[in-house]
Amino acid sequence: MTTADTPGFDRRLIAPMVLGAVLNPVNSSTLAVALVPIGVAFHALPAQTAWLVSALYLATATGQPVVGRLVDRYGPRRLYLISTALVGVAGVLGVLAPSLGVLIAARALLGIGTCAGYPAAMYLIRAESRRTGLDSPAGVLTALAVSAQTIVVIGPTIGGLLIAFGGWRSIFAVNIPLALACLVLGLLRLPKADHGQGGTTPLDYLGIALFAGMLTSLMLFLMSPTAGHIWLLALTVAIAAGFGWRELRFVDPFIDLRVFGGNGPLILTYVRTLLAQTIAYAVLYGFTQWLEAGRGLSASHAGLVLLPLSLVGIGVSTLTGRRREFRAKLLVGAASQVVGCVLMLLLDAHSPIWLPLLIASVNGLPQGLNSLANQNAVYYQADPARMGASAGLLRTFAYLGAMVASAAYGSFFRQSAGTAGLHHFAVFLIVVAALLLAVILVDPSLSRVGREPQPKGTAA
Template identity: 55%
Template sequence: MVIGGILNPINSSMLAVALIPIGATFGVPPSQTAWLITGLYLATAVGQPVAGRLVDLYGPRPLYLIGTAVVGLAGLLGALAPTLGVLILSRVLLGFGTSAAYPASMSLIRSEADRTGMSTPAGILSILSIANQVISVIGPTLGGALIGLGGWHLIFTINVPLSVICVILGVVWLPSRPRTRNASGRLDYPGIVLFSATLVSLMLFLMQPRVSRWYLVVFAVAVGLAFVQVQLRVVEPFIDLHVLGGNRPLISTYIRQVLAMVGSYSFLYAFPQWLEEGHGLDAAAAGLLMLPLSVTAVLIIVITGRRARVRGKLIAGSIFLVAAATAPRFVGAHTALALLALVGVLAGLSSGLTGLANQNALYHQADPARIGSSAGLLRTGGYLGALVAAAANARFFQHGATTTGLHELALFLLVVAGLLVLVTLLDRSLARIGRPQPN
């Protein structure tokens, strides 16, 4: 479960230091290489709830094996890509392939907890979060090292051996018996198409926001409304809006996830690009300077991971995001590396606290019978945040990863951080999670 779960973060974090070299290879600016981010997260935004639904229907094992096999094929395609378009296609396939492991893992954890009577497997959930954060530590540094050894192609090639390991371990160890199905096994194809069309049209506008492209926003709103109508009428919808409508704490968790991930992914992708282009570091050095961000996130998860209460973590995480968004306003081309590392520390504290707390909150708030779908939707919320971050990256770095662009991005992130603080403070239901129950 851990190895399968790291496939998405390792592909996310390694790319952070490869965007500038890839742009140099194909002769394109950051506003175009941002589609490498968008392609993966559009695919995962759709793929996560689909995979979660299939896990609920057919069990975690087949979805895990198919998804991890696709990752290997996508990595090979990316390594051999002759054009940026083919490289974007490989990222889309990576997005679909990496979508199965997380909902499969949450499903396995829930079924094992039910079997053993373990009501709150906080330690296991922490292990999954720590594994993701550890890969975020390794990813930029590993990506920089691979680029130094053989170019950016190697960050795609590494998916092949990882895929083989996942398939072998999955065949040997994952339970072969699928979960009992209580549905027809049908997928809501109209819902999937409408959801995908809404996201794609909205991202086409956000990547190049212009008044002349207003029709994309109108189309996105129209298709989005059609999606809502279809979901409310279908017996087995792609996204069960009836469940969301009756579970306000869960809705708040999804909103927090989107906002928190806008902050996390903005730092993950924008900061390394600025370090390379705006501060003059090479890919390996930029990768090393990203270590404080993820090391801090890992440490804060280790320190707080086994504590079931989440409200304090979320409040602290949102405040740290405010600080992390403020700091880039005061950096420039000659800022000392130690101060730049401090910006990463602030972002890491926010990322570690909010990511773990939102995952634990979902575990308590979701319907146990739909834990796979709910977990997949939480990841979808995270990837929606990544899409917004990619659009912001394209907008503020449209003329290159400049210091001016970084300062403008910081103002945007301050607004996001303020919203995260507000949503967290208004959600009183968080105080009940992790509180000892009376006998």
């Protein structure tokens, strides 16, 4: 990134922006190789350790748009500092956790604590654009996306090395110095004068509670989708109806469904994000667990097998980050996910190591293409006045994908992460990838994103 790419942009903001935005990817990706060791330590089945994933994403799926709204209203500084302090507290709790239940609570607290980094960064980018009078600072947007993707894809390798030297608790301990670094950078560099847009209306607490209840009941059903738990699905529908009724009538709703429902391109971006991230997180958690339990690799070796995923993802993001061919990027990314999932059907306990390495490499393409394209699309499609909330919702849909992925591998790997379960898991993911391709193909607005003004709040 050069000064020419972002003339006038306050470069002092980049370090706290990037560090805050990667806190969630750090805690997402390093856990991937720790699920099996944690299960052994607490004598827990994969269906139980799946809650370590779900707890973080239930918290973030609700908390991200809440914090995004607060960032829009009060500015990024206070929310950034409070949230990153919670990350440090959660790190200490994870290090000392005496049981799986306490560890799950630590993960939920991490989910809340990592909510502010990304909306704050997007808010600051938009604020700097207004201050300098310049359009999207492509270099900064690319740096933000590439840094998060880099952490996601090298996280399992780092997690494996941490576990090899310090045990699985070290992946929680690493949050303590990271939180301290965020607090110092936030205090020194984030603007004190920006107090957001203000607001006199109260927050939509009932809407937030209904949204959280809807996600929780849905997740409980997905973790055990049996006839005996069908009442949870009915409860989800009932809460969803109440949530919709509430949001359409509240003066300043948690999620403004009227604006949300009128912006067709933005909705499709959120749907693409959910589907793409379902597959991405499924590979991160499900495939990694099979490498350890099904293929017999250690946590550190499983992390190394995923290293090609990181190298390909970083390379693709770097080469294509400033190009605006949104449709082409997304098509290649979705097609790569289909191929990667089909290759999983060839795996068994005696597969040569080059096959998992090939699968990791193929899945690096969508890691480098999908997230960056969808993030930049939101920048152009969202209402500038609600950029923090829109960025938060993008992450919410990504986390919904992670929840679906954890529920799926929790079901297919109920007793152990064996080859038979992996094959059923792969079939499920092929269906999801095919649906993603269809959503991309039917969206005509992708060819116009970033090339011409798009009216906010209107369908394409």
